[in-house]
Amino acid sequence: MSDFNDLPAHVWPRNAARQEDGVVTVAGVPLAEIADEYGTPVMVIDEDDFRSRCRDMAAAYGGGHNVHYASKSMLTRTIARWVDEEGLSIDVASEFELGIALRADFPADRVTAHGNNKSDRFLQDCVEYGVGHVVVDHPAEIETLDMIARSREKIQRVMVRVKPGVEAHTNEMIATAHEDQKFGFSLAAGSAWEAARACIRAENLELVGLHCHIGSQIFDAEGFSLAAERVLELYARIHNELGVTLPELDLGGGYGIAYTADEQPLDVATVAHDLLTAVDKTAAELGIESPAVLVEPGRAISGPAGVTVYSVGAIKDTVIGDGPGDTRRYVSVDGGMSDNVRPALYGAAYDGRVVGRFLDGEATRTRIVGSHCESGDILINEIGLPDDVVAGDLFAMAGTGAYSYSMSSNYNAFPKIPVVVVRAGKVTPMLRRQTVEDFLALEA
Secondary structure, rough: HHHEEEEEHHHHOOEEEEEOOOOEEEEEEEEHHHHHHHHEEEEEEEEEHHHHHHHHHHHHHHHHHOOOOOEEOOOOHHHHHHOOOOOEEEEEOHHHHHHHHHHHOOHHEEEEOOOOOOOHHHHHHHHHOOOEEEEEHHHHHHHHHHHHHHHOOEEEEEEEEEEEOOOOOOOOHHHHHOOOOOOOOOOOOOOHHHHHHHHHHHOOOEEEEEOOOOOOOOOOOOOHHHHHHHHHHHHHHHHHHHHHOOEEEEEEEEOOOOOOOOOOOOOOHHHHHHHHHHHHHHHHHHHOOOOEEEEEOOOOHHOOEEEEEEEEEEEEEEEEEOOOOOEEEEEEEEEOOOOOHHHHHOOOOOEEEEEEHHHOEEEEEEEEEEEOOOOOOOEEEEEEEEEOOOOOOOOEEEOOOOOOOOOOOOHOOOOOEEEEEEEEEEEEEEEOOHHHHHHHOOOO
């Protein structure tokens, strides 16, 4: 059998397996059966995989209260309930993300609110509902939030988002700690110090810590420790000059996962141990109390749990050069950039497999493309797909649980795809497929 039939265990959900007949199952459920019942494209989420990664994070960082699931990666009321049941906190980056979490009865005091341009309405909701942390991002926000809290006679806990000047080795669009980008206050320029002073002076704000996030999909763990060391220098200055001891340090998320067989995910336990050790060591050297370390994993929890299943349609061979064999096979599937824009946006790579049977043909230079009216509608740019793939085959991409559905669109009026949950041989719908009626209902 071709190696193409193997499922890389570090990429696919923990409960995925290929059976003796070639059919891939997740949590005991054949993906072909899900496709038959729900149609394609369809996203399948392995609930036990998701929950187990929540527990891994909680164990590594001393309890779920220190782990804030980054809901921007994937959020529904069901997911918010899973996060709550596993004892984790959650972070939100918009008014509606907060609304979804609250409508899932997620405890507001375990919510952290992010955003570089929060509306007054968003800030009002944070104060009204008693959100645990608001991460402030610019000077006017500090003043506005203090005024809102004062008008409601409440004290709002806040953190200051800091740019530590650490260069994350990742795509520029998802690197967030260097100076020339929109998030946070600069350590080097002194604006982080001024923001901390402003929060301490504010009558109705309580500064409880500093926040930094060096980027996403990071495989170099040293960046996290370096960021912590730089931010802790500001903790020491706040302690020494203002007499304030900050109890928390939020180091954000960004844990890289394996999207392809040749990648290796960051080991959560190892990174946590090294990071916590570095924080304790640096704090001791600076003569301050070591703050509790908070982290914000999103992709590392939701990403590997998700698989998107497509149906293969048009297949064509295209000449791309003058030499012999200078051809590329284009295999079209019935979804594309509307359900997963990451390949087009970031050049993101994925592992994809035919999941309804074994393939044993010759590996062929292939590009997996979607069905949208766009040349850049590419899901996998280069793959050695066996040449016996045919129209009607089921093709699945692993690692789609993060930033696929949450970044999806209705380009070409494609409907948002259904999402189902699998656990112990049972399938439960989470989100239904959109209909034409859903589109028309928005018209005024």
